Amino acid sequence: xxxxxxxxxxxxxxxxxxxxxxxxxxxxxxxxxxxxxxxxxxxxxxxxxxxxxxxxxxxxxxxxxxxxxxxxxxxxxxxxxxxxxxxxxxxxxxxxxxxxxxxxxxxxxxxxxxxxxxxxxxxxxxxxxxxxxxxxxxxxxxxxxxxxxxxxxxxxxxxxxxxxxxxxxxxxxxxxxxxxxxxxxxxxxxxxxxxxxxxxxxxxxxxxxxxxxxxxxxxxxxxxxxxxxxxxxxxxxxxxxxxxxxxxxxxxxxxxxxxxxxxxxxxxxxxxxxxxxxxxxxxxxxxxxxxxxxxxxxxxxxxxxxxxxxxxxxxxxxxxxxxx
Amino acid sequence: xxxxxxxxxxxxxxxxxxxxxxxxxxxxxxxxxxxxxxxxxxxxxxxxxxxxxxxxxxxxxxxxxxxxxxxxxxxxxxxxxxxxxxxxxxxxxxxxxxxxxxxxxxxxxxxxxxxxxxxxxxxxxxxxxxxxxxxxxxxxxxxxxxxxxxxxxxxxxxxxxxxxxxxxxxxxxxxxxxxxxxxxxxxxxxxxxxxxxxxxxxxxxxxxxxxxxxxxxxxxxxxxxxxxxxxxxxxxxxxxxxxxxxxxxxxxxxxxxxxxxxxxxxxxxxxxxxxxxxxxxxxxxxxxxxxx
Numbered sequence: 001x002x003x004x005x006x007x008x009x010x011x012x013x014x015x016x017x018x019x020x021x022x023x024x025x026x027x028x029x030x031x032x033x034x035x036x037x038x039x040x041x042x043x044x045x046x047x048x049x050x051x052x053x054x055x056x057x058x059x060x061x062x063x064x065x066x067x068x069x070x071x072x073x074x075x076x077x078x079x080x081x082x083x084x085x086x087x088x089x090x091x092x093x094x095x096x097x098x099x100x101x102x103x104x105x106x107x108x109x110x111x112x113x114x115x116x117x118x119x120x121x122x123x124x125x126x127x128x129x130x131x132x133x134x135x136x137x138x139x140x141x142x143x144x145x146x147x148x149x150x151x152x153x154x155x156x157x158x159x160x161x162x163x164x165x166x167x168x169x170x171x172x173x174x175x176x177x178x179x180x181x182x183x184x185x186x187x188x189x190x191x192x193x194x195x196x197x198x199x200x201x202x203x204x205x206x207x208x209x210x211x212x213x214x215x216x217x218x219x220x221x222x223x224x225x226x227x228x229x230x231x232x233x234x235x236x237x238x239x240x241x242x243x244x245x246x247x248x249x250x251x252x253x254x255x256x257x258x259x260x261x262x263x264x265x266x267x268x269x270x271x272x273x274x275x276x277x278x279x280x281x282x283x284x285x286x287x288x289x290x291x292x293x294x295x296x297x298x299x300x301x302x303x304x305x306x307x308x309x310x311x312x313x314x315x316x317x318x319x320x321x322x323x324x
Numbered sequence: 325x326x327x328x329x330x331x332x333x334x335x336x337x338x339x340x341x342x343x344x345x346x347x348x349x350x351x352x353x354x355x356x357x358x359x360x361x362x363x364x365x366x367x368x369x370x371x372x373x374x375x376x377x378x379x380x381x382x383x384x385x386x387x388x389x390x391x392x393x394x395x396x397x398x399x400x401x402x403x404x405x406x407x408x409x410x411x412x413x414x415x416x417x418x419x420x421x422x423x424x425x426x427x428x429x430x431x432x433x434x435x436x437x438x439x440x441x442x443x444x445x446x447x448x449x450x451x452x453x454x455x456x457x458x459x460x461x462x463x464x465x466x467x468x469x470x471x472x473x474x475x476x477x478x479x480x481x482x483x484x485x486x487x488x489x490x491x492x493x494x495x496x497x498x499x500x501x502x503x504x505x506x507x508x509x510x511x512x513x514x515x516x517x518x519x520x521x522x523x524x525x526x527x528x529x530x531x532x533x534x535x536x537x538x539x540x541x542x543x544x545x546x547x548x549x550x551x552x553x554x555x556x557x558x559x560x561x562x563x564x565x566x567x568x569x570x571x572x573x574x575x576x577x578x579x580x581x582x583x584x585x586x587x588x589x590x591x592x593x594x595x596x597x598x599x600x601x602x603x604x605x606x607x608x609x610x611x612x613x614x615x616x
Contacts, residue, residue, distance in 0.1 A: 022385055023376040024556040025478035025524075124544065133527060134481035136544045136555075184334040185342050231492065232349030232379070232518040235499055241349045242476060242485055242519060244376045244383035246336030267478035268378055270500075270517065276337035304338040305388060312389065 001065040002115070004148040005099065008060035010210070013119050013138035013150070014112075016049040017263060018127030025267045028247060029129035029137065032211060032262055032286025033110055035171065036074030038315060040114035042322040043071035043091040045159025048315070050118030051128035053144075055111045057289070059102025060144060062113075064094045068152060069116035069159045075108025075173060075287060089165035107174030108287040116155035131264060133212070158322075169318050173287040179260075179277050180299045180307060185249060186240060186272035194222035198258070198274070198296060205292045206257060211264035214285050215257050216294060222255045224272065234270050242270040248277035250296075260285060278304035280311040331360065331404055333397060341384040341396055349487065349518055352409075353380035354475045355597055358560065359410045363403035369396065377560050379475040379485060379519070411597045417471065417563040417614050419589040420522070423574040424448070424464045424535035428509045433533050439503040447532040451498045451515065464568060466496060467534065470608045472520055473595075474562040482524040482542030482556035486564055489600060489608045496520075504530035511537050513566075538577035539588055548581070550588050563593060565612055591615055 004011075014037065017030020031037035031054055038048035053060070059077050064070075071091040072079050079086050082098050094100065102111065121128050121139050130138025139148060187195070197220045206215040224237035232241045238255050245251070245261055251271040252258050260277055262285060277285065278299065288294065299307075332344040343360070346353035361377045364384065371390030376383045386396055425448055437443045442450040452463035472486035479485075488495060500516040505528060508514070512523040514531030521531055524542035540548060541557040551557055569577070580586035591614045600607045 019373040019385070022374040023477070025481045025483055026556070131481070134525060134542070134544065136481065141544060182335060182337040185336060230346075230348035232487075233347070234517040239517070241347065241380045242479075242517070243344070243378045243381040244342070244478065246340035246342065246383065246385075248339075249336055266480060267376065268476060269479055273336070276335075276340065278337045279339050301335050301338065301393060305393070308338055308388065 002150040002152065003063040003065055004060055004144045004146055004150070005063050006061035007144040007146055007148070008055055008102070009058035010056040011060045011144045012054050012130040012132065013051050013121055014054045014129045015051040015127055017129050018125050018137070021125055022267050026125065026131060026134060026136065027265045027267055028263050029131045029211075030127065030263050031112060033074050033112065033283040035283050035311075035315065036110070037112040037114070039089060039165055039169070039318060040071045040073040040112045042318055043073070043089065043159065043163045043165065044069045044114050044116040045156045045322070046114055046116060046118055048319065050114065050153075051121060052115070052119060053113040055102060055113060057109055058104060059111060062100045064096060064098050064100070065149070066096050066152065068094045069155065069161060070094050070100070071114050071163070073112050073165070075105040075111045077105045077111045078103040079111070087164075089170055091159055091161050091163040093161045105289065107172075109289045110286050115152055116159045117153035120151040120153035133264065163322070165318070166321070169314060169321070174292075176293045176295070177284050177288060178295050178297055179281050179284065180304065181250065181275040181277055181296050182301055182304050183275040183298050185246070185275065187274045189224045189272050190274055191223045191225055194224070194255070198222055199298055203258070203294050203296070205288050205290050205294065207290050209288065209290055211262055212266060213259045213261040214288065215259045217257050219258075222252050222258070222274075224255060238272050239270050240272045242268055244268045245273060246276045248279065248282055249273040250275050250277065262286065278307055280304070280307040333400070335393055336383070338388045338393065339385060341386065341393065341400065342381070343383065343400070344381045346380045349380050351473065351487065351597060351600065354473070354487070355411070356409050357382045359407040360400070360404050362410075363407040364400055367399055367403060369399055372396070376478070377476065378478070379487065413561050413595040415561045415563055415593050415595050417565060417591050417593045417611055419565050419567050419615050420537050420539055421569045421573065421577060422468070422513055422535045422537050422566045423571060424568055425460065426536045426574070428536055429512050429533040432505070432507060432509055435507070436501070436505040439501045439505060441499060441502060448534055451496065451532055451534070454498065455496050463496075466494070467520075468566040468568050471611055472564045472566070474558050474560055474564060477556065477558050477560060479521075480525055480527060482558060484522055484541070484558040484562070484564070486520040487518065488520065489604065491604045498532045500530035501532070504528055508533065509536060511540070513537065538574055538581055539586065540581060547584050548586055550590065563595065563611060565615060589615055
């Protein structure tokens with residue numbers, strides 16, 4: 001068991017998510033930074049999709065009640081085990097009774113904790129990921145609370161303390177971020193001026209940034225072409241007849257602040273989407289803090305697929321390294 | 325006509341194919357979307373993760389490592405060309421009890437009055453007025469007077485969007501709140517644009533609030549009989565008839581829910597789009613009779 005002494009801001013159990021229920025309004029969920037969770041899992045000998053802890057901005061305080069092999073990846077949150085510094089992207093032993101603490105991230109927004117054997121909560125609709133809005137999955141369908149005791153599964157025995165991610169496979173977090181976007185969906189509803197300002201101007205992450213979506217501020221308001229609104233769409237020019245929302249899609253309610261939906265997305269609604277962040281860049285959003293700067297750059301679908309191939313190649317290299 | 329024009333496709337980056345059947349809402353557009361999505365499901369394409377039907381559009385979530393985006397698009401367009409727009413539907417009609425003008429949505433709407441178009445009244449008073457109805461009672465009579473068609477499930481887990489089976493001139497229409505609320509009671513009846521909804525869980529929302537139902541429609545614990553098959557009750561194509569109830573009946577129903585004994589009146593039904601279009605006043609009444 002891992003006992004939660006302090007829960008942190010928004011710590012939840014996540015694996016790589018569940019597919020096949022978005023048509024019922026149940027989003028994929030899963031780690032916002034899938035690469036970091038996969039890395040932490042490989043280091044402790046887990047399959048990449050084992051359930052770990054996603055620790056957001058203010059990390060938890062965790063008391064291990066049994067010996068365990070643990071690894072941390074993602075945001076740099078100065079982890080200390082009984083006061084001793086432990087290293088990022090490197091597996092380490094924890095003895096029963098030891099306490100792991102974090103500090104506010106120096107860079108990034110989400111640290112991923114993997115423990116050999118994984119966090120052993122029940123599978124719900126094929127995944128152990130927490131979907132908080134629907135009180136589904138994870139640990140009792142919610143973020144962690146003080147006093148929770150998290151069961152640990154059976155380790156594979158393949159993990160080794162000191163296992164470390166090679167520098168070539170580490171990713172830096174923090175700094176200015178460029179998010180690649182395939183324009184589309186209702187992009188043509190924007191005026192030409194709005195199309196160019198959206199991609200040209202710098203944006204910063206707003207305070208409303210969570211697993212559902214990230215709101216961006218600081219750029220010019222985006223105007224939509226005037227039209228007589230179609231029946232059922234609602235009166236604002238940014239409204240459409242309620243439709244499905246892709247994960248990563250960008251909506252701009254009333255033209256004011258773009259919102260990029262993430263893995264706990266609302267599955268649909270009535271705001272026009274102007275494009276979608278490519279799958280290879282979704283991890284980057286999960287590591288962004290409020291007030292961090294971002295820019296959007298338009299790419300083609302082919303470029304999105306190329307970026308995905310590069311991303312998947314790194315994941316494969318990581319898997320090859322740790323799978324004996 | 326909108327339903328005969330070709331579907332507009334657009335990729336939501338590398339994992340989603342988005343399809344707009346029509347930019348305006350109609351049952352014809354919904355039926356066309358349903359026909360195409362069912363045809364796509366029958367293809368059972370490897371790499372298709374989720375086929376999501378919406379009011380007048382749909383979306384396919386896919387894994388491009390398993391199916392190339394343009395291979396998928398070709399297959400979907402092939403399905404569109406082949407799909408015979410279904411004009412009838414084997415479905416069910418469900419009676420949903422509603423306590424209109426309840427104390428909980430009233431408390432919530434007063435708390436968020438500064439975000440509303442008409443801070444001096446309630447959501448029901450506002451909706452009655454802008455729809456040209458005499459008073460709240462007349463609005464409730466219109467809202468519960470004809471059945472509703474579930475045309476989408478989503479936003480949050482298990483939330484049904486519903487389109488009332490009346491002529492377009494009689495569709496109740498209200499704008500959303502000026503700024504969304506951060507809170508909506510669980511099982512609130514909402515309305516925005518031409519769509520009704522039932523908030524399946526407590527949370528943020530922008531729809532006007534008219535009442536609450538005691539009937540859970542989403543429950544991961546699946547405690548009631550009608551939620552045993554799936555934690556999400558509603559499916560697109562379901563037909564809903566609202567039944568106004570008083571506070572006493574509401575409290576009784578909540579007690580039944582808590583005791584695990586509550587059940588819904590559900591009857592099988594054959595819906596004909598052509599019969600509805602030919603007689604939009606008389607045909608829905610024949611559907612209501614299935615509940616008698």
